[in-house]
Amino acid sequence: MDFKTPRYIPMSRRRRIYEGKAKILYEGPEPGTLIQHFKDDATAFNAKKHEVIEGKGVLNNRISEYIFQHLNDIGVPTHFIRRLNMREQLIREVEIIPLEVVVRNVAAGSLATRLGIDEGTQLPRSIIEFYYKNDKLSDPMVSEEHITAFGWASPQEIDDIMALAIRVNDFLSGLFLGVGIRLVDFKMETGRLWENDIMRIVVADEISPDSCRLCDIKTNDKMDKDRFRRDMGGLVEAYTEVAKRLGIVAEGERPQGSGPVLVKG
Ligand code: UDP
Numbered sequence: 001m002d003f004k005t006p007r008y009i010p011m012s013r014r015r016r017i018y019e020g021k022a023k024i025l026y027e028g029p030e031p032g033t034l035i036q037h038f039k040d041d042a043t044a045f046n047a048k049k050h051e052v053i054e055g056k057g058v059l060n061n062r063i064s065e066y067i068f069q070h071l072n073d074i075g076v077p078t079h080f081i082r083r084l085n086m087r088e089q090l091i092r093e094v095e096i097i098p099l100e101v102v103v104r105n106v107a108a109g110s111l112a113t114r115l116g117i118d119e120g121t122q123l124p125r126s127i128i129e130f131y132y133k134n135d136k137l138s139d140p141m142v143s144e145e146h147i148t149a150f151g152w153a154s155p156q157e158i159d160d161i162m163a164l165a166i167r168v169n170d171f172l173s174g175l176f177l178g179v180g181i182r183l184v185d186f187k188m189e190t191g192r193l194w195e196n197d198i199m200r201i202v203v204a205d206e207i208s209p210d211s212c213r214l215c216d217i218k219t220n221d222k223m224d225k226d227r228f229r230r231d232m233g234g235l236v237e238a239y240t241e242v243a244k245r246l247g248i249v250a251e252g253e254r255p256q257g258s259g260p261v262l263v264k265g
Contacts, residue, residue, distance in 0.1 A: 003140075004243050009214075013051040014027060014035070014261060015024040015027040015212055017034060017068075021041060021043040021047055022038065022039055022041050022042070022043065022057070022060075022204070022210060023036055023037060023038055023039060024036075024037040025037070028090060028091075028093070029076060029090070032092060032093050033081065033090055033091065033092060033093060034090075034091050034092075034093050035084065035088050035089070035090060035091070036088065036089050036090075036091050036206075037057075037087055037088045038056075038057035038058070038064075038087050038088070038206070039057050040052045040053055040054055040056045040057045040060040041053075041244075042054065042056060042082060042210070042228045042235070044143055044225065044228060044229045045229070046138045046139070047135070048097060049228075051228065052059070053057060053228070053234070053235055053236060055236045055239075055240075056210075056235065056239065057087050057240040058087060059086055059205060059208075059209075059236065059240060059243055060087065060208035060209070060239070061083065061086065061206075062083070062209055062243055062248050062249065063209065063239070063242060063243055063246070063248060064080075064089070064206040064207055064208045064209045065080070065082075065083040065089055066246055066248050067172070067175075067201070067207045068207065068214065070171070070175070071171065071203060072166065072173060073142075073231065075194070076164065076167050076168060076171065076203065076265050077100075077153065077164075077200060077201075077202040077203065078094075078202050078203040078204070079091040079092045079094050079191060079193065079202050079203070079204045079205075080092075089179050092193055092202075092234035094191025094193045094204050095191055095192040096133075096189060096190075096191045096204060096205075097152060097153050097157070097161070097189070097190050097191060097201070098132060098134070098135055098152050099130050099131065099132065099133060099142075099147065099152060099153065099161070099186075099189070099190070100130070100131040100132075100187050100189060101128065101129075101130060101161060101165050101188050101189065101190065102128070102129045102130075102131065102185060102186070102187050103126055103128050103166075103168070103169040103185060103186055104123060104125070104126065104127045104129070104184070104185040104225065105122070105126055105169070105182075105183060105184060105185060105187070106118065106120060106122055106123060106182065106184040106185065106213075107119055107121040107122075107124060108120070108122065108124060108184045108185055108213050109185070109213065110228075111127075111129075114123075120220075126166070126169055128165050128166075128219065129141060129146070130142050130143070132146070132152070133189075144158055146246065157193075157201055158191075159169050160200075160201040161190050161201055164190065164201060164202075164203060165188060166208070168186075168188055168203060168265075169183070169186070172186060172207070172212070175246070176214060177217075179245035179246060180216060180217045180218065181214050181215065181216060181217060181223060181242065181245065182215050182216075183212060183214060184212075184213035184214065185212070185213045186207060186211055186212035186213070186214060187211045187212075188203055188205070188207060188211070189203075189204045189205035190202065190203060190204055191234070193203040209223060209224040209225060209238065209239045209242055210224075211224045212224055213226060218238060221238075222238065222256065223238040223239070223241060223242050225246065
């Protein structure tokens with residue numbers, strides 16, 4: 001299939017497949033493709049907290065593109081094909097496995113709360129957790145027993161997902177360490193991709209400061225969505241700094257024409 005010259009579909013005539021909290025999926029230019037559109041909406045605590053933060057979608061599109069392209073380049077399969085414009089990327093249509101896969105290197109967030117471990121404690125090894133993707137139930141944590149009993153993924157698929165999660169964690173930890181950033185934890189999603197009757201599990205959705213915990217190695221400053229969760233402000237500035245350190249946006253360049261503006265939702 002030629003993905004380089006997609007048929008142009010005017011925005012108004014595109015079929016919207018799905019709208020989530022931070023992204024919209026549209027029908028793609030070729031069968032088996034979709035367009036993933038990054039919105040500026042930020043939500044937390046199961047969407048109880050919501051704001052529109054101008055510039056966030058543009059930054060996440062660029063940062064996620066950078067990560068997924070590099071994963072593709074090192075042989076970690078993903079749904080990503082290429083970025084189309086400031087807010088959109090062309091992706092392969094996959095059957096999303098209804099699990100959020102969280103990988104943790106340092107105690108934070110719900111793990112610190114649930115197990116009473118001080119935030120910032122280095123974990124004895126990387127820990128993988130699964131959460132069932134269900135907004136009504138606030139994404140409860142589940143075990144492999146639940147996943148196989150309810151048929152969300154097979155034992156072989158769980159093995160594949162865990163192998164992918166470890167590779168993504170190793171790649172991301174090294175990538176961020178190289179630019180003075182610690183990867184505390186992150187969430188990834190996976191999907192089933194069929195190619196000529198052969199199915200493989202690929203990394204899907206996005207990987208961005210919305211779905212990772214990142215902190216500056218020297219100052220410990222938070223560079224992720226915790227700035228929004230904890231009303232700390234400076235979210236666009238922090239995401240821009242992540243993009244600059246990765247070499248995605250040049251010094252002094254803004255991700256958009258206008259400056260960052262906070263709009264209360
Ligand atoms: N995470 C996410 N989406 C979710 C829940 C968690 O992207 O719906 C990410 C979160 O940004 C963090 C990691 O997964 O990097 C672990 O989150 P945790 O379980 O500590 O939950 P939280 O404290 O975000 O409620």
